[in-house]
Amino acid sequence: MQNRQEKISQVVVTAVQMRDIEDRIFAAGMPVVALMEKVAGLIARRIQEIPPTLLQKAYSVPSNTPFLRGSPQAGGSRVGILVGPGHNGGDALVVARELHFRGYEVWIYSPFSKLKELTSQHLQYAQSLGIPIYQTIEQLPDSDLLIDGLFGFGLERNLTDPIASAINQLNQLPVPIYSIDLPSGLHTDTGEVLGTAIRATHTFCLGLWKLAFFQDQALEYVGKAELIDFDIPLADVKAVLKDAPRIKRITPATALANLPLPRPPVTHKYKEGHLLLICGSRRYAGGAILTGLGARASGVGMLSIAVPESLKSLLVSHLPEALIVGCPETETGAIAHLQLPEKTDLSSFDAIACGPGLTRDATPIVQEVINSDRPLILDADGLNILAQMGAIATLKKRLAVTVLTPHTGEFQRLFPDVPDAKHDRVQAVREAAAQSEAIILLKGARTAIANPQGAVWIVPESTPALARGGSGDVLTGLLGGLLAQAATKEIPIEDIVATAAWWHSQAGIIAAQERTELGVDAFTLTQYLIKVLSN
Numbered sequence: 001m002q003n004r005q006e007k008i009s010q011v012v013v014t015a016v017q018m019r020d021i022e023d024r025i026f027a028a029g030m031p032v033v034a035l036m037e038k039v040a041g042l043i044a045r046r047i048q049e050i051p052p053t054l055l056q057k058a059y060s061v062p063s064n065t066p067f068l069r070g071s072p073q074a075g076g077s078r079v080g081i082l083v084g085p086g087h088n089g090g091d092a093l094v095v096a097r098e099l100h101f102r103g104y105e106v107w108i109y110s111p112f113s114k115l116k117e118l119t120s121q122h123l124q125y126a127q128s129l130g131i132p133i134y135q136t137i138e139q140l141p142d143s144d145l146l147i148d149g150l151f152g153f154g155l156e157r158n159l160t161d162p163i164a165s166a167i168n169q170l171n172q173l174p175v176p177i178y179s180i181d182l183p184s185g186l187h188t189d190t191g192e193v194l195g196t197a198i199r200a201t202h203t204f205c206l207g208l209w210k211l212a213f214f215q216d217q218a219l220e221y222v223g224k225a226e227l228i229d230f231d232i233p234l235a236d237v238k239a240v241l242k243d244a245p246r247i248k249r250i251t252p253a254t255a256l257a258n259l260p261l262p263r264p265p266v267t268h269k270y271k272e273g274h275l276l277l278i279c280g281s282r283r284y285a286g287g288a289i290l291t292g293l294g295a296r297a298s299g300v301g302m303l304s305i306a307v308p309e310s311l312k313s314l315l316v317s318h319l320p321e322a323l324i325v326g327c328p329e330t331e332t333g334a335i336a337h338l339q340l341p342e343k344t345d346l347s348s349f350d351a352i353a354c355g356p357g358l359t360r361d362a363t364p365i366v367q368e369v370i371n372s373d374r375p376l377i378l379d380a381d382g383l384n385i386l387a388q389m390g391a392i393a394t395l396k397k398r399l400a401v402t403v404l405t406p407h408t409g410e411f412q413r414l415f416p417d418v419p420d421a422k423h424d425r426v427q428a429v430r431e432a433a434a435q436s437e438a439i440i441l442l443k444g445a446r447t448a449i450a451n452p453q454g455a456v457w458i459v460p461e462s463t464p465a466l467a468r469g470g471s472g473d474v475l476t477g478l479l480g481g482l483l484a485q486a487a488t489k490e491i492p493i494e495d496i497v498a499t500a501a502w503w504h505s506q507a508g509i510i511a512a513q514e515r516t517e518l519g520v521d522a523f524t525l526t527q528y529l530i531k532v533l534s535n
């Protein structure tokens with residue numbers, strides 16, 4: 001049995017789902033006032049835990065910031081609280097009161113004339129305590145820290161002036177900003193910036209992870225994100241999410257549970273999966289090596305790699321354990337057609353991964369693997385060739401599962417009619433999977449994986465160190481190896497895909513920690529894959 005914390009940490013909700021869950025809690029008898037006290041109390045405690053060193057950074061003060069006087073005070077005792085009209089503002093006011101009593105020098109920025117009842121009461125009490133309250137941005141004193149309680153998941157329309165320009169000015173201040181629930185101005189589901197948004201250094205996401213935290217376009221606003229668990233009953237979460245397709249954060253526990261470990265004590269190489277990689281060309285030889293090294297790290301029992309004949313000895317020298325299949329090649333050095341060893345055909349393999357470094361001259365071979373009845377991963381030029389064939393119609397005819405691993409550009413070529421993947425990546429990947437009946441992994445800062453039934457998995461952390469040539473080839477090999485090993489097990493393929501994506505990101509994170517974000521070339525990445533499991 002997973003513990004509560006593990007279960008809660010996997011859940012991702014939309015604004016509507018979050019409101020429905022809260023409504024159930026209130027309907028069951030929890031007073032709104034009590035919940036606000038509880039939530040804001042937890043935030044206030046977290047603020048008090050912030051080490052003073054975090055607030056003592058030597059910030060450079062922009063010369064065009066007229067209302068900023070002096071430099072941040074040591075200890076971070078001056079806190080500015082930004083208060084909006086709804087309960088996000090109410091939370092912020094409770095935090096203001098608590099910090100006031102803990103000895104912080106607190107001021108409040110409350111630019112709205114109409115507040116929700118509870119928020120208004122808290123503002124009145126704060127005023128009675130003598131906490132200074134300002135309506136305009138020009139009046140604001142210095143602070144060492146800002147707490148953003150302008151808007152939470154209740155924001156529905158674009159921000160306009162004067163609040164929009166106030167937010168732009170607040171973003172210029174050389175102090176950390178801690179956002180409550182989500183940075184004010186972000187759409188809770190798409191992560192889109194509604195006019196403008198607070199650029200938080202930290203965000204305390206309340207209760208359950210909101211979808212915005214996993215949309216690439218939100219990431220530079222969210223800063224470091226942290227979930228504040230305020231004991232939402234799992235029964236209420238289940239009741240609201242039961243009929244909706246799941247959106248799940250991949251946690252280490254779920255990813256590790258899908259790995260083919262431990263191996264059965266009695267086994268043999270063919271029982272541990274036979275993967276066929278089809279990759280490389282005279283022009284892109286390295287892609288084949290990296291894909292092979294990714295597959296090696298998966299632990300796959302048997303690895304065959306089909307490459308153009310002229311690459312054979314190169315591949316043998318890098319991957320001595322693999323069976324390298326040299327194939328006839330085109331004039332341009334692409335694989336012309338598959339030439340498998342005697343008594344072998346495509347049905348001999350548990351999975352096929354095809355694409356890295358092929359060039360578009362390898363079209364016949366992509367057609368051949370699409371026609372096979374084997375689980376198939378298409379990547380890179382495999383995807384470009386598929387796009388030329390017409391992705392949706394071609395994929396629907398397949399007899400076995402297909403996994404596509406596009407980045408945004410490839411995705412748009414494959415699915416030109418699916419709404420812009422930059423606007424709402426999660427919705428886009430979900431729609432493409434439904435239309436094509438394939439499992440789709442959309443690469444990005446937060447990689448998202450969808451199955452045809454509408455369920456989505458999100459890799460919750462990664463590193464920009466992975467934005468580098470060859471890094472995708474490593475993923476294709478790793479995924480292929482895991483898929484081949486899963487052939488005889490009853491793990492859903494989409495779970496395997498999610499596990500591979502998580503593993504790949506973790507290797508990048510560990511490598512970047514040791515070697516900086518500049519030190520994670522694709523070959524180095526392959527050397528860190530096993531470290532993820534052995535750490």
Ligand SMILES: NC(=O)C1=CN([C@@H]2O[C@H](COP(=O)(O)OP(=O)(O)OC[C@H]3O[C@@H](n4cnc5c(N)ncnc54)[C@H](O)[C@@H]3O)[C@@H](O)[C@H]2O)[C@@H](O)CC1
Binds near residue numbers: 089
């Ligand atoms: N009920 C509670 O005590 C709890 C409150 N929470 C907090 O409550 C928040 C949600 O509260 P609300 O539903 O009140 O919503 P918000 O506080 O997010 O804001 C909604 C308010 O902003 C106004 N508004 C929306 N768009 C606007 C725009 N473009 N320009 C100007 N005004 C705009 C709305 O009319 C409404 O008054 C959460 O994000 C969270 O911070 C929960 O986290 C925990 C429990």
Ligand SMILES: [K+]
Binds near residue numbers: 148149150151
């Ligand atoms: K906020």
